[in-house]
Amino acid sequence: MKLGNRLEEYVGSKEPQTRSGMLLLESAKRLRISPEDVAEVIKPYTVYIQRLPVPIMGKVVNLISGIVLHNRARGPYKGGIRIAKDVDIWETTELARLMTLKTALADIGLGGGKSGISVDLRALYAAMVKEKRFGADFREFSRIAKADIIIEFADHFRWLFSQRHYIPAPDMGSGEEEMVRIYNATLDPASVTGKPDGVEGWLPGRTEATGYGVWYAAIKDMERRGRAPEQCTAAIQGFGKVGMYAAQFLYQSGVRVIGITDLTGGVYDPEGLDITDLTKHYASKGAFKGYKTRNLTHQRLFRLKADYLIPAATGHVIDSKNAGEIGAKVIVEGANMPVTYDAMQILIQKGVEIIPDVYANAGGVIASNIEYRQAVGGDTFTREMTFSHIRERFDSMYEAMLPLIKKGRTMSEAGIDTALLRVHRTMLERGQLSR
Ligand code: NAD
Numbered sequence: 001m002k003l004g005n006r007l008e009e010y011v012g013s014k015e016p017q018t019r020s021g022m023l024l025l026e027s028a029k030r031l032r033i034s035p036e037d038v039a040e041v042i043k044p045y046t047v048y049i050q051r052l053p054v055p056i057m058g059k060v061v062n063l064i065s066g067i068v069l070h071n072r073a074r075g076p077y078k079g080g081i082r083i084a085k086d087v088d089i090w091e092t093t094e095l096a097r098l099m100t101l102k103t104a105l106a107d108i109g110l111g112g113g114k115s116g117i118s119v120d121l122r123a124l125y126a127a128m129v130k131e132k133r134f135g136a137d138f139r140e141f142s143r144i145a146k147a148d149i150i151i152e153f154a155d156h157f158r159w160l161f162s163q164r165h166y167i168p169a170p171d172m173g174s175g176e177e178e179m180v181r182i183y184n185a186t187l188d189p190a191s192v193t194g195k196p197d198g199v200e201g202w203l204p205g206r207t208e209a210t211g212y213g214v215w216y217a218a219i220k221d222m223e224r225r226g227r228a229p230e231q232c233t234a235a236i237q238g239f240g241k242v243g244m245y246a247a248q249f250l251y252q253s254g255v256r257v258i259g260i261t262d263l264t265g266g267v268y269d270p271e272g273l274d275i276t277d278l279t280k281h282y283a284s285k286g287a288f289k290g291y292k293t294r295n296l297t298h299q300r301l302f303r304l305k306a307d308y309l310i311p312a313a314t315g316h317v318i319d320s321k322n323a324g325e326i327g328a329k330v331i332v333e334g335a336n337m338p339v340t341y342d343a344m345q346i347l348i349q350k351g352v353e354i355i356p357d358v359y360a361n362a363g364g365v366i367a368s369n370i371e372y373r374q375a376v377g378g379d380t381f382t383r384e385m386t387f388s389h390i391r392e393r394f395d396s397m398y399e400a401m402l403p404l405i406k407k408g409r410t411m412s413e414a415g416i417d418t419a420l421l422r423v424h425r426t427m428l429e430r431g432q433l434s435r
Helices: 007-011 019-031 035-042 089-105 121-130 138-162 176-186 209-224 241-252 275-285 298-303 341-350 363-375 383-406 411-429
Strands: 046-056 059-071 077-084 112-118 166-170 233-237 256-262 265-268 308-311 330-332 353-355
Touching (some): 019 411, 035 411, 059 077, 059 089, 089 112, 089 363, 089 383, 089 411, 121 138, 138 176, 209 363, 233 241, 233 298, 353 411, 383 411
Parallel strands (some): 077 166
C-alpha cells in the first residue's frame, strides 16, 4: 500500500479552513518562518480513530472516538476530552493545535492533544425512554451513559494514558466524574488531570481554574483601561465549568453580570444577576428554566451592550453573520475558538477587542500542569497557591505579548507569534526541522 503524507487521504475529507491554521500562516510570514516549517507545526503527529461499542442500559451503542496528538516538542501531549454530538476529527485536530499554542504561550512543559467522543446524548435518551430501558430524567441518564462511555474509552486507550504520552483532562461534556474513570483504569495519578478532590494527586482549585483565569484576564483588562469592576458589565454564554465559575468570580469582584445563556435557555437582568442565587437554582433544576428573571436568547445575549462578552460554551458561535451585531466592547474567549476567523476581521474593523482563547482560557491547562507535576513528585498546592500561580502565569503571558502589542499587533496575533516562535525554536533544537 502506498502511504501518502496528508491526513486528508486517510480521513477521506479535507481539513476545512481553520482559524488556528490561518493565524499560524499569517504569523509565520511576520516571523519569517518558512512555509515548509509552519506546515510542520500545523500538522498533527498522530491521529487515532477508534470505534467504541458501549453497553448502555443493556444495549450496545456504537460510537466513534478520536484522539489527536498534535505536537509534543515541548512536553507530553495535553488536552481535554470533548463529549458532544457534533465532534468531528477536524474539530479535534483544531482543538489539539490550539493546545500546542496555549501550552507554549503559557510556557509550561506540555504539548498539545485532544480527544473527541461523538454522541448525541439527547437522542440516545429519547430512544432509551421509548424502548422503556430508562425512566428517570435526562441529567441522570447523561451521568450513567457518560460513565459507560468513558469506561470503554479508558479501556481502549489505557496503554496511551499509562505511558503519560497523552494526558487527558476535562473539556466540554466531560468533568471530574469522567476523569476519575481514567484514573481507575490506569491507577496512575499523573496519567490524567482534573481528578476530583481526594483522588490521588488531585489539585485544589483545578475545577475552578479555567473560569478563574477567564475572570483574571477580564480584571487585568479593566485595570489596563482604568476601570473598576463595579463600573463594568458582562454577558456570558455557557454556564458549565468555565462559564459558571467565571460568572461567580466576576460577581464576587463586583462586576454586574447582566445576561447568561446556555443550551437550557437564558436569564437577563440589567441590574445584574445574583449569581449565588442563580447557581443554586441551576444546581437544583439543571436549567435556567423557572428562574425569576426575564428570559434571554443567544441572539439577544450577543447584542447586549455589555462591556465584556464572554463566550464560554462551544466554538464558532460568533461568525461573519452575527459579528456585526455584537454589542460588547471586549470579547473574552472563555471557549475555544468561539469567534471564527472571518468574524475576527469584522470585529477588528468595528473596534471590538478580542482577548483570545490561547490566553484567556489557559487557566485550566496551567492548573493541569501543576496537577501533573505534583503527581510526579512536585510540591503540594493549596487552592490559594493554585490561584496565585495562575495569576503569575497570566502576568508573564501578558508581559511576553506586550512588546508585540505595542508594535500594533492584536492580542491574538501577539499570542500566536509568541507561541509559534517557542514551538518552532524547540522543534529546531530537537532536530525535528532542518536548520
Ligand atoms: P461544559 O460542558 O462544562 O459546559 C458547556 C456549557 O455550554 C453548558 O452550559 C452548555 O449548556 C453550553 N453549550 C453547549 N453547547 C452549546 C451550544 N451549541 N450553544 C449554546 N450553549 C451551549 O464545558 P466547559 O468545560 O465549560 O467548556 C466550555 C468551553 O470552554 C469549551 O469551548 C471548552 O473547549 C472550553 N475550555 C474548557 C476548559 C476546561 O477546563 N473545562 C479549558 C479551556 C477551554
